[in-house]
Amino acid sequence: MKTLITILPLLSVLVVRANNDNGTTVELFYGLRETTPVLESTLQRKWINDLNLNFKSSLIIGPSAFQNITSELIGLTFTNSNTLWLEGESLIGLKAKTLYINKATINLTDNLVVPTTLKVLTLDACETPSTLLGIPRLFPDLEELHLYDNNLPVIGTKAFATMKNLKRLGLVLNRITTLEPGCFKGLNELLVLNLSNNRLTSLPAGVFNGLSKLKHLYVDNCEDLKHIDINAFRGMSSLRELWLQNNALETLQVGMFDELRTLGALLLESNNITHVPKGVFNKVKTLRVISLKNAMISSIEPNAFSVLNLESLDLSGGMRQRALESGIFTGLTVEDLHLRGNGIQEIKPHAWDGLFAETVNLNSNNLTKIVPEYFAGLNTSTLYLLANGITEITPNAFGNTQVKEIDFRNNSIKTIEKATWGLPESVRITIE
Known part of the structure; x- marks a missing residue:
């Protein structure tokens, strides 16, 4: 200017x-x-x-x-x-x-x-906690309040109770450590809540009580967030998206998502989750996207994803076991199953039993030798096996596989031998 x-x-x-x-x-x-x-x-x-x-x-x-x-x-x-x-x-x-x-x-x-024409207030890097927490009383008619990069270590009980018309609340980068019980009480019209990039260590039971209309919840990039109470999301009957990536979460408890009956996307990537138990997702039949990318998963119980009908399940870079175990995808229907970059060296028999997937992506693993047991029972349109260091495909390796296309690029496969591999002539093969 x-x-x-x-x-x-x-x-x-x-x-x-x-x-x-x-x-x-x-x-x-x-x-x-x-x-x-x-x-x-x-x-x-x-x-x-x-x-x-x-x-x-x-x-x-x-x-x-x-x-x-x-x-x-x-x-x-x-x-x-x-x-x-x-x-x-x-x-x-x-x-x-x-x-x-x-x-x-x-x-x-x-x-x-404050004139009623003012609907959106943003305070960015205004480090005056007492003043900021007085905003709800002086600006009760706002539809959006965004407090970015301030110093608000504690959000007290009924902190925003006067803001009956608030639809979006952003509390990003505020060094928040504590959400007191009932801190969001009164926000009956809230649709979006963003708590990203704070210093939370846990989400206690009922912390989001009263947010029955909330559709989008962001609690990501909180590097100290290790624990979520099994009842933290109680009463959130309208939630569509839950962003929990880039935290330090260690466990998934059966029941923690049960009340999220409209949830479509659950993003859990880049956490310290080591185990995926059976039943943790079963009651959320509206789920379409689950991301556990870059987690620390060492075990997945059989049927952990059963009854789900997903657009995408992403486990890329998130699995620490070197063998893909039997039964973990039983009962799962998914358009895109992503298993890239997990260091998988072996696929156990019956690993694909009960799975219906449009694409299966196993790029950048360590499947150097393809044997019949690896893909027996797999039914998919496209199988991606790029950059696995594949040097050998044994006879009839795909004899019990239903597939329309396989991508072998960036491996050591120089010739296509469909009949030897047990594939019909109609299957499309790409090697370079």
Whole structure:
């Protein structure tokens, strides 16, 4: 933003004319209260949807300072974490739907009047916990509240209870360690809750009580999160997506997802999960996507995925056992089964029994020699075996396999011998 500053001494007012890149001109009229600048009024010469203003010193927003601004979004960015005062009449006349404040120590007076036109508030890197936790009381009509990169170690009971219309709540990067019981009580209309990148160590029973309309929950990238109580997700009858990746979760408990009867996507990748028990997913028949990619799985119980009808099950890089055991996919119907990069050296007999998969991806494993037992009973359209170091395919290796296409690229297979391998001529083979 290019700025031209003109001082009008007869009026004792500082006028700043700001021209942004598309030629929009905004005039800011300043007064002075002791040594602190006061933004008295603004004049927008040309309309722009997002009006972003940068300040290099502390600032008081005077009464009705923004009443002449017609932009949908007003952004206030401070370069040195200066103090911003919002007083009783500071926001009167505000027409913007969204207010964004960055790097300010915010002081709010108890008599602050907030226009009902304001629906979205974002406070980014405003490290004033007492002020931030007072936001719900002063801004009860918001539809979206985003608190990013602040310092909010504890979210207290009924912290947002006054925000009856809130639909989206973002609490990302706030160094949260504790969610007190009932902290989300009253958020009956909430659809999206984002708790990513915090310092949570556990999710206690009933922590999300009252969020019966919530559709999307993000509790990912919390590197200290090891435990989720079996009743943590109780009452979340509308949840569609649950993001739990990049945490330190160690166990999956049977029953922990049972009440999530509308859940479509469960993302558990990059955790420390070592065991997948039978029954942990069985009651969530709406599931379409499960990701356990890059976990630490050393055992999967037979029938662990039975009765599921998925679009994708991703176990890539998440399995520590070197043999694919029998029965682990029994009863599973899935479009894409991803088993890439697991170091699998052996496939036990009956590993594919009861599996219906459109594609099976075993790329980048260590299946150097293909024998008949490995794929007996497999029924799939496409089998991917790229980059396994395959040097030998024994006679009739695919004699009991139902498959339409096999991809052998990046192996040491130089010639195609369908009849020897037990494959009909109609099967498409790719070797390079």
